[in-house]
Amino acid sequence: MVTPSRSASAHALHLVFGEGQRVPDTWDADLSHEDASLAQAILGLCLRRWGRLMAYLNPRLKNPERGIPLGSQVALAQGLAQLAWLPGVGTHAAVNEAVELVANRELGFPPHRGLVNAILRKASSDREALRAELEGLSPALDRTPWAERILKGALPQPEGREQLWTRLQTPPSPWFRPLTPGPLPEGLERDARASEALRILPGAPFPRTWLQEGRGMVQDLSSQALMDFRWEAPVTRILDACAAPGGKTTALARRFPKAALFALEQEPRRAQRLEENLAARGINAQVTVGEAGAWMAKGGRPFDLILLDAPCSGSGTIQKHPELVWLGHTLDLGRLQSIQARLLDQAVARLASGGLLIYAVCSWLPEEGEAQAKALLARRPEIHSAQVWESGSHFRPDPLEWPGEGFQGFAFTKA
Known part of the structure; x- marks a missing residue:
């Protein structure tokens, strides 16, 4: 029977490479602390080294052009990752668990038990040599065109991109x-x-x-620094337009304890998690399940402060979510930009005169940040930039110097 840690990481890999989906935040919630640690290590290694793992496998297949089913790829990738980079995992466990995994009809391809066993047995005969061979393969194998686009968004000039990529390939510290x-x-x-x-x-x-x-x-350093904005005007009503999981909502409540706080979240499950997090922290907020744009379009009393942490590509979070490197081609960036622009216009309509609007995206891409800010200022003459951070009205830490996620924030006030 496959252990929970290896089963959970295999399920996650199938989501990414089989269904083109992101790994859910709760993917390892049912695991014990020990099992979760192993599952996270296996999954992280497979996602960050998938290109090289597949390049290692291909010449060892009978018909490389035909390839093998995803279930066999996942079992082999997990086994190789453990043998090469997890010295605390025993050789017998790494090989036998991979064979058990490929024999599982849901996650594997049972006819390939012998293939998986043969490849991993041979690789396990010298684990140091395996690691050296894998690390000797080109790191470019793990960099998709989407990864290249992210690096160019973070650093318009080529200098430093290799340094940034190396950092992004290591698991982040919380x-x-x-x-x-x-x-x-x-x-x-x-x-x-x-x-x-x-x-x-x-x-x-x-x-x-x-x-x-x-x-x-x-809470990531970037989110915390974003919320360290300076604002002295009275704040009696606050809207957190895309609030889950509630970290920034919590910061707003602590910063303005006397203000009425409204938190929106479109997904019911995330809204439930938002409510649970806020309740556990003693935060009083009115949580509403609904799409932010539609809710704001209904009209009503204006807000003195609106935080719009908008839906985006998440390109600044690939260190934490390495699966995004392999899923970027599935993103409809144009649709996301349309959503961002619509939400910005609706937020402006609900902002009180003299109020503060903070627009943020966890992205390095200029089309989701700077371009949106410039376009908003051009089409809405009643909106002006607000100098609320040490850097001014634009929050964008240096990707090479900043240890937090890639983030862009923009502050506006309404005449």
């Missing part, structure tokens, strides 16, 4: 934000790049108990 006063867990220390940011020291234990007790939350 960032945290405290929610209650008191001592910090072992291994967390404050970081000056955002007012409440906490980073975890290398080798420190993950602060699971601290998080479960509601004394802190996970």
Whole structure:
């Protein structure tokens, strides 16, 4: 029987390469801490090295041009990844589990049990040589045209792209934000790049108990720095237009505790998670399930502050979500840009005079950020840029210097 960790990572790989879907945030929620750690390691390695793993396999197939079913690819990729890069996993476990996986009718291709066993047995005879051979293959094999587009969006000039790609190919370290006063867990220390940011020291234990007790939350450094905007005008009504999972909603509530806070989320499951997160943190907000554009178009009282963390390509999150490298060709970027422009116009209509609108995307692509901001200023003369960050009205950390996700933020005020 396939262990839960390997089964979960195989399911995730089938979602990405079989169905063209992103890996859900809750894909490993039912696993124990130990199983989740192994599953995350296997999945991350397979997604970040898929091109090289397939290049290693092809010449070892009887008919490389014909290829093999996805179930066989997944089983072999998982086995090779463990043999090459997870020295703590025993050779017997890595090989036998892969054979069991390919024998599973849902996740594998049973006729290839012998093929998977033969390839992995031979590879396992010298794990160091296997690792060296895989790492000797060109890193370009793991870079799709979409990855190249992301790198060009992040760094318009070629200098530094290789350095950035190398960083994006390593799993990111989590960032945290405290929610209650008191001592910090072992291994967390404050970081000056955002007012409440906490980073975890290398080798420190993950602060699971601290998080479960509601004394802190996970939140990327970029999101925290975005929310460190300066704004002195009175704020009595706030709209978080695309609120799940609730990290920025929480920051808004803590920043403006007396304001009425409204949070929108289109997907019912994400809205439920949003409500649960806010309740666990003691945040009082009116959560509504609905598409932000349609909800704002209904009209009503204006808001003094609107946060529009808009749907986007997610190109700035590929370090955390490496599957996006392989799914970029499925994105309808034009449709996303239309949605962003529509949401911006509707947010402007619901913004009070003298109010603040913050538009953000977790993307490096200029067409989702700078181009949208310029177009909004051109078509809406009542809107002006607002200087709310140290960098001015535009928040975009240097991709080579900044350890958080790729992010763009723009601040506007209404005459």
